[in-house]
């Protein structure tokens with residue numbers, strides 16, 4: 001008589017991928033901006049006046065913002081790309097036979113699919129535990145911190161006791177760095193090998209006081225990504241002469257932001273006689289307004305006017321197989337939050353220094 005051993009039941013693990021979200025149509029621009037400016041983690045004003053101020057600023061910003069989205073086809077592709085990333089990641093994770101069954105969903109901060117809905121869907125489907133993975137490689141209170149704060153509060157409300165693990169950041173995770181270097185390699189392959197190429201990493205800016213006064217780890221994480229990416233590039237392209245720079249884009253409002261500003265760096269480098277430039281989006285893993293409008297259209301025109309011979313933008317990671325593979329290994333390997341040993345604002349509960 002043959003005996004079948006009872007199989008150990010699989011753990012069903014829910015993964016929530018975080019991103020900002022973006023307006024899918026021009027009508028979505030105002031509600032998106034209203035949600036963004038209502039968030040005290042991204043727009044810091046006295047709590048009592050935030051709702052009123054958020055409406056005023058969103059209304060004032062909307063026409064300018066709409067014009068950007070009009071120029072990239074009438075809306076942000078971020079939702080579609082992130083949904084594709086989630087689907088491919090889930091397939092990659094479940095392809096390997098293990099005792100875990102993975103379910104991956106997207107939770108956006110300011111646009112559908114909203115974090116609370118994604119979380120509810122995962123909990124209702126009977127997951128045994130949850131992993132929160134921001135699609136921001138570098139930590140900042142304005143992005144990772146904000147998403148974690150919302151999602152951890154929501155998880156506590158709808159599923160108290162359900163184990164939650166957070167992956168606050170992955171700025172130098174080798175498979176990510178390799179994939180990022182690959183995108184730069186795509187651009188380099190279009191420039192003759194004997195030419196010196198300047199690589200300009202362009203990151204999304206944040207107000208400077210967050211770093212200087214509140215020790216937001218964003219600038220340090222960004223520097224770490226740049227160093228690791230350059231090390232990988234030099235290894236993969238030993239015969240190329242590569243010089244690199246880092247600047248910050250997308251400033252909003254009157255405060256001083258991290259610098260130098262990308263637009264000014266482009267002028268400075270042109271003044272120094274730089275001719276071949278590859279721009280690398282660094283805080284974003286997916287195409288959206290900041291890559292498609294700001295980099296391709298705005299800086300594209302600027303570099304033509306400034307007389308650059310070559311201006312190429314490294315493609316975004318999007319659904320690049322090596323990137324999906326990097327996220328899958330990150331999820332499989334992660335156990336404890338890496339922020340347990342460094343200052344962090346992710347509100348994961350393991351950070352040694354948190355401010356309210």
Ligand SMILES: C=CC1=C(C)c2cc3[nH]c(cc4nc(cc5[nH]c(cc1n2)c(C)c5CCC(=O)O)C(CCC(=O)O)=C4C)c(C)c3C=C
Pocket residue numbers: 020021022023033036042043061064065076077078136140142143204205206207218252283284288289290
């Ligand atoms: C209010 C100030 C802002 C801070 C600080 C900020 C930080 C920050 N943002 C991203 C990534 C994205 N930003 C996006 C849009 C967007 N961001 C701001 C403002 C701040 N961002 C605004 C006003 C907007 C709307 C667009 C505009 O009017 O310019 C998006 C989505 C865009 C899309 O097309 O889908 C992303 C993604 C990071 C990584 C970051 C700090 C590290």
Ligand SMILES: [Fe+2]
Pocket residue numbers: 204250
């Ligand atoms: Fe932004």
Ligand SMILES: [Fe+2]
Pocket residue numbers: 168337339340344345346347348349350351
């Ligand atoms: Fe943390």
